[in-house]
Amino acid sequence: MKTETILHAYASDEARWEAVQRRERAADGVFYYSVRTTGVYCQPSCGARPARRENVAFHASCEAAESAGFRPCLRCRPNLPPLAERQAKAVAAACRLIEASEEEPGLDALAACAGMSRFHFHRLFKQHAGVTPKAYAAAVRAARVRDELAQGAPVTDALYAAGFQSSSRFYAEADAMLGMAPSHFRAGGTGEEIRFAVGACSLGAILVAATNQGICAILMGDDPEALVRDLQDRFPRARLIGADAEFERTVALVVGFVEAPRIGLDLPLDVRGTAFQQRVWEALRAIPAGATVSYTELAQRIGSPAAVRAVAGACAANPVAVAIPCHRVVRSDGGLSGYRWGIERKAALIAREKS
Numbered sequence: 645m646k647t648e649t650i651l652h653a654y655a656s657d658e659a660r661w662e663a664v665q666r667r668e669r670a671a672d673g674v675f676y677y678s679v680r681t682t683g684v685y686c687q688p689s690c691g692a693r694p695a696r697r698e699n700v701a702f703h704a705s706c707e708a709a710e711s712a713g714f715r716p717c718l719r720c721r722p723n724l725p726p727l728a729e730r731q732a733k734a735v736a737a738a739c740r741l742i743e744a745s746e747e748e749p750g751l752d753a754l755a756a757c758a759g760m761s762r763f764h765f766h767r768l769f770k771q772h773a774g775v776t777p778k779a780y781a782a783a784v785r786a787a788r789v790r791d792e793l794a795q796g797a798p799v800t801d802a803l804y805a806a807g808f809q810s811s812s813r814f815y816a817e818a819d820a821m822l823g824m825a826p827s828h829f830r831a832g833g834t835g836e837e838i839r840f841a842v843g844a845c846s847l848g849a850i851l852v853a854a855t856n857q858g859i860c861a862i863l864m865g866d867d868p869e870a871l872v873r874d875l876q877d878r879f880p881r882a883r884l885i886g887a888d889a890e891f892e893r894t895v896a897l898v899v900g901f902v903e904a905p906r907i908g909l910d911l912p913l914d915v916r917g918t919a920f921q922q923r924v925w926e927a928l929r930a931i932p933a934g935a936t937v938s939y940t941e942l943a944q945r946i947g948s949p950a951a952v953r954a955v956a957g958a959c960a961a962n963p964v965a966v967a968i969p970c971h972r973v974v975r976s977d978g979g980l981s982g983y984r985w986g987i988e989r990k991a992a993l994i995a996r997e998k999s
Contacts, residue, residue, distance in 0.1 A: 673726075675702050685722060691719065734765075742784055751766060775919050775923070838855055840854070844899075845864075850864050850898065851864075851875060852895045855914045859964055862964040862965045928959070960982065
């Protein structure tokens with residue numbers, strides 16, 4: 645609802661009183677009401693006990709209500725930003741605290757800093773960040789390790805700098821974080837073999853690449869050389885091996901899936917991302933061919949309804965086109981939004997799956 649329309653909807657005291665009786669959140673911030681018998685003023689949506697009409701007055705702002713001698717309600721906090729905004733800021737502050745701490749802060753400490761109980765804080769953090777505080781801290785540690793190793797730091801220095809308390813715990817999680825041995829990652833992929841091949845399909849050029857663990861990239865575009873450069877940028881010192889006959893069959897499977905999506909694609913994947921990205925990618929793989937969901941619905945499916953933008957970001961970071969079907973996510977109105985490999989390809993893939 646546009647601002648002019650909202651102001652017009654609550655232009656009269658009668659309309660404002662009806663909004664207060666219905667506790668309309670849309671009216672919050674548009675006007676405030678005070679109660680003579682209690683001496684407080686509230687937001688229209690306040691859940692306080694209903695007041696009698698003859699005791700109620702309306703005000704255009706908090707300042708106007710306070711100038712008239714009323715104090716802010718301790719329940720709806722009309723003089724503070726909206727609750728959702730305050731909660732989001734508290735979660736953002738907790739994220740910054742986790743990122744700045746050398747050791748992972750405990751849940752009790754984070755909740756205390758946010759001024760909440762540990763259970764309430766844990767629920768709100770997951771709602772706004774998309775992952776639990778523990779998973780967020782693990783993602784921060786993983787990012788630190790990758791940054792330290794990429795800069796050439798010794799593995800031992802990198803793991804302790806990232807906040808790991810023991811080398812055994814680090815090595816137990818290394819494959820999931822890095823997709824390869826830490827020493828190989830530190831060397832920019834040196835010693836890691838990545839097989840790849842560039843083929844052609846009806847949507848243009850397609851590059852398929854795989855480590856020993858599984859498919860690590862499926863890229864689409866118009867320029868085959870640009871796709872190869874993209875792969876080289878990911879692992880600048882890895883040993884890239886041109887396709888052999890066995891790998892050509894893997895590429896053929898991917899191309900066949902692009903042309904006829906309903907045949908399915910059951911190949912092992914080696915995709916690396918944050919804990920939140922992994923959750924989104926798993927949810928994407930659960931969307932059946934021929935179906936689409938909105939970014940909002942996908943956020944709800946992973947239990948993080950407030951993380952719609954983060955969900956969109958995880959879709960954009962997907963390194964394996966079609967295998968993780970981020971093309972099946974659309975806007976709430978059904979329209980097509982950004983797609984890493986082009987809107988036209990997204991439309992074509994959806995059309996093929998629905999035909």
